[in-house]
Amino acid sequence: MSLKIKKGSTAHSAYNLRANYGDEIETHTLAVLVDNEAGVLARVIGLFSGRGYNIESLTVAEVDHKGHLSRITIVTRGTPQVIEQIKAQLGRIVPVHEVHDLTVEGPVVERELALIKVSGTGDKRVEALRLADIFRAHVVDSTLDSFVFQITGTSDKVDAFADLMRPLGLTELARTGVAALSRGK
């Protein structure tokens, strides 16, 4: 018995047809409170890589020593449907206590710290120092031909400062990623 299957194409693929959500890509900052136990960060990161979600920035540290709780701050991007899925999937992880979407929960303070090494002499060195002053970056290390600046602020501010330092001799950059808290009580 032989079947003649015509080679044709349908107009659609099943997988690129999502239900009617907005397609706008949004950036959200999530705060995830977790038990501070071995492997908990691997669970969170594994979730993002396994399901194909983005991580723009991730910071983690213990915030409650007695309660063994760590706070993970994740900046992620996706459509509203993907963001909702990320939150629900994070909520399924057993050591996860709370998932907060700071972006929708109200005004939020977001800060990042960066250390920036700028090497150079003469005018460039002076200009770097002058710009650092404008950005309220501190000099935390200095040699005769280099500075290490410490800057805190929003990611945009850190970006802007780093961009200005590049032509002035930026050689190394270390960023912590975003830490965030909601404003008010």
Add this chain to the structure above:
Amino acid sequence: MTRQMIGAKMIVQALKDQGVDTVFGYPGGAVLPIYDEIFQQNDIRHILVRHEQGAVHAAEGYARSTGKPGVVLVTSGPGATNAVTGLTDALLDSIPLVVLTGQVPTFMIGSDAFQEADTIGITRPCTKHNWLVKDTADLAATIHEAFHVATSGRPGPVLIDVPKDVQFASAKYTEKKQVNTGHYQPRVKGDMEQITKLVEAMEKAERPVFYTGGGVINSGPAASQLLRELVHATGFPITSTLMGLGSYPASGDKWLGMLGMHGLYEANLAMHDCDLMINIGARFDDRITGRLDAFSPKSKKAHVDIDPSSINKVIHVDIPIIGDVGHVLEDILKVWKARGRKTNSEGLAKWWVKIEEWRKVKCLSYTQSGTTIKPQYALERLEALTKHRKDRFICTEVGQHQMWAAQYLGFEDPNHWMTSGGLGTMGYGMPASVGVQIAHPDALVINVAGEASWLMNMQEMGTAIQYRLPVKQFILNNERLGMVRQWQQLLHGERYSHSWSDALPDFVKLAEAFGAKGILCSDPKDLDDAIMEMLNYDGPVIFDCLVEKHENCFPMIPSGKAHNEMLLGDASTEGAIGASGAVLV
């Protein structure tokens, strides 16, 4: 009373305190202390499998057929890695399992020791949760917590990795009641506002349909009972996924049959044309929805699920209800009754007229002629000769035979149908039948298999013989990987790349070599007698049923198509699947 004991003894004690009566396992260097403790007691029965994958599938069969968590004990390294397929299978089908693995001593972890593997790392994405116990003092509490996690909320497999020195060291035993199960308390009660919204929609609906899934079965027998009551009271039609078969009886008059890729015509068209879809414990799997933009375009959708991440994952729903199926069904019934038991009887009557028209298509009809057994016929005869048995449990492997079993066998009760739905694991059914028979020694346990799947875990016949388990291996032998062959025929220009089973064993001789009974049947005339011979034999049987080699499984919704574009039989398959459909699985 505080009790001091070594870790290995603690494990056995904790299992006893959790009510465990059976452990499926395989010993090895890193679990010898635990096996030593098992040897010295009689409360827990250890079933020695032949391969760790078999242990996990057997535990799945045990769990599915009893509603209790299945327990597995395997050694480190290869013992743990062999269990990975079973863990993933249980994760996708939400089967509660507690798997204990041995590990090299804590001071050797990370040294690439003999039979060392990063079991926690490997099993992190294929368990609901896992633990490495580094201190004997934490061991008992971890086991108690593991049972809590495996069985609460959406059930799933958990794993506890126990280094050998932790098994030898001594500490205080933590009683079950002393354990703080912590913050992990998934919500079971649904939101009453949403439930009321659903009831309002049910009162008005002209074309409602219940679409139920494995969640009903996982919620327990009471949930199935409530579902039956609700269907009976409202008179709404009901269909179910592969995983949910048995929660509503196949003999019930509101039953439309299974839906999905190989579901029944009436079930899929009811899903497509309904105006109210009530999803209870199912997850809009891609085998169910087909093309998403054409999935049930005219309906309002309600979704009852205990897992918030299932809501709006693939299909946007109008009425989300997060909670346990049993609890939510109870509230739906309560609210619906309190509001006067209303339905739109005029609309419903018209809806049923339409459904009856679809039923008349008789989408499962086929022609049995000549001297070759059609696989559908084999299953119809198996059904006819066994359906009177209330204690009949059916397991399957994965492929065409699995879909035919779902179509042609009728399931009257929950927990009587064991199949690998989400992961589609060939080799699941043989060990699962062992697990079911262990849990139900006097029941009729049949594994409907294909010859290719069956060979994947056939070593477990040894287990069946050792424990005198009269499992019936009903193999529909088409000497092909039937479903692969079907897709190659429909999608890949009839180029049958590696989809035949060459060099097959003589299954009768194989049965005899194991010490079981072998039956060969190739003529439709002999089929009934051969099946009776299988049923009447008190012991394990391998039934080699030689069937039509090129039979295709219909109805079929080709991938990338909508419910109302289903194929009913060979005549209509021309041009069935487009190029974009061919990239889908």
